[in-house]
Amino acid sequence: MKNNSLYLFAIITLLITGNAMANITLPAFFADNMVLQRNTTVKIWGWANPKEEITLTASWIKDTYTTTGNNEAYWEIEIPTTKAGGPYTINIKGYNQVTLNNVMLGEVWLCSGQSNMEWTASAGLDNAEAEIAAANYPNIRLFTVGKMSSEYPQLDVKGNWQVCTPETMQYFSAVGYFFAKTLSEDLKNVPIGVINSSWGATAAEVWIPANYIANDHILAEAATKIPQESEWCPTKPGRTYNAMIAPLAGFKIAGVLWYQGETNANSAVYNKTLGGLIESWRTAWADDFSFYYVQIAPFKYEGGEYQGVIVRDAQRRLLNESTNTGMVVISDVSTNEDIHPRNKKPVGERLANLALSKNYKKDKGIVSSPLFESATANGKKITVHFKNNEGLHTKNKKVTLFEVAGEDGVFHPAKAKLKGDTIIVSSKEVKTPKKIRFAWHNVAQADLFNKAGLPASSFMAQIK
Template structure:
């Protein structure tokens, strides 16, 4: 009798195309318990199922149900509206089977990406690591670490899971992202979701769709110069396909980017590469999210000027709308490409976001950024953004200014602060036409604004330069 029952049950399963045991409604890894969804937004939830499988998604914050039907390609997606910050909530996805996502928070979600300085964790070594790890119990700050993978085409899913911040989870998470998220959490009093998709030693090209690189001769030539290394991919799109594409279109408030050291191979092209990355990501997501990046710190790079040329390319990338840059020249280490002060990096990123994205008044948003120059006889007057409250020198006199005439020969110049401007002169240059500031790989300038943030290196000229 038992044998007959088993045969009958097997027959019913095989003949019933909607039998629960054959159901396969599923979700990408980014949708899981403990996740954070962007507040006050229309967010997309997507997944897979059997063709024509009816799908319903119910959100506990409003008890609303949104329905969809799985496509012939076994894909489905719905859009749900999120409330203001809060939680925990549940999200129930029902097809032929049911998935219930629990402990879901609503708050602010940020994607962070780049190479080793973004990936760098407390376990790898940061200032005051033991103390910071011990006090990392923030249950409403959530982490998602994307696993390292590569592919030659965009993938549907990635590796990772959402976890709450604790000493056990924070120690291996991006330290910069954690300090950024902690500051936002404390200032905004909302849950924070941080998605870390970074890989040490990777050039920016691996984070860009290969079609974008191939469509531009300069970018294609620069990508070809990237050397083969043991610690990560070098070819365009390898990380984008596996570590970015599967996240699209998960709703984020913005992106943080800390990368550039591996692009000193062709530093001038970074002025085109970084904007291309920003614009292509925004195009993929379908909206113009804020994109804030860190300027690489002073370091003893192999060739003279390759580091400062990269920094200047980053500065010029601020022409892209809704971007911001944190300058790190005062908290770097010229002997260590991985400076251990990640707290101030995170706080500077947070101040940018608090001011530019959330409209909050903060004590220091950015260091002085060169805006324009005017020649006044045998002198040059420099004007800066983020200098409204005035400029200051940390030390007796300003250093690292150079001036040149039409002969393009730069000499050290005397620099004097005049309110929110700086006046440059040299007896060796009677008719100045160009100024450079902090123009070397290891320059640690002493020009700050009154808020205490350092000025970016810059040059006023566009004369051709090649790293020597």
């Protein structure tokens, strides 16, 4: 009798586990309420039994798509998407059946970085109560990736798609929300999906594949200089990439928004580090998607005067080194007393204006800050040229943040005068100017703007 009972238990267990193994399963981001990138081909994937036949139908297309699970229980199907719209359904059938409801076709963006990207309205935001109350946008969908780290690349993340409401918006990335809101309004309610995968206090290196860093001596040396221990986050290269980015690779996106750099303060090669991150992510997606980032804000760092501006200048230089990128400068909307500026709305809006102009060809006027282009000397006088310089002006009576150095490399305060859309700079202490810098201090807040009201980026450069 005992043997019969054991035999029956074994059969039941086999049936249960057999069915469980056979069931189609999907990554967390293929779910109800999701947004798929419109007007393209998207890949949908999951797991099932080897040789299990999988059929997929979507309510916006007539065709049925089929494949089978491979010997590693993996399958994938590519399907076309059409113009913006929804809600739609996706039905995936094998030994079991999965139906995804309330699916939208629109624009999908991935947000990442450290605490200023992670920062939510519930954590503290300018005008938070009114912003939360107004956050009823059924066509905006939000997905927050749960914090995880791993030594090895993972297959899935934790999280779920949520319709944007006051209840969901207040716990989502504020920068990501204001970006999505601006896009939604300008694109006339095209559905916007935003995936937030960020973690406060992280260095850029933990978001880059470890082998990529190991194979680049500049990145590898820079990685040794970041904090090696933290109570708040992983510190080893690749750990959040493996768990929070690698599983997303292949989910079709329009681009990435990045807000990070405070933990990498004082890195003069941050442009190489962030450039490596961009290249490694684009390689993982096999896609040269847009990558827009926020120049870190002025802040009173301990132990020096220049750690923050060194990173800001590296971020500026990256624009000339990596294609399909853009940067927003926020030195005019931040406070140098708080490493977490609470005025996130203009940050998201400026990122959105970059995307609207570059990705969606909307006429938003000037969407980038004045950026150093060249400096030429004629005797003591230096003429400084900027990109995005239309309507160059100061909100004070004069520009006060220029400094000039001669052959000895010692910088002296300089006088600066506006001449059309250029700046004429000179210093009585420097007879033969060789170098020039602007807003070169951790807490420097720009006093030079273009006609769009965007502040000029800090810089240091050689004089021709």
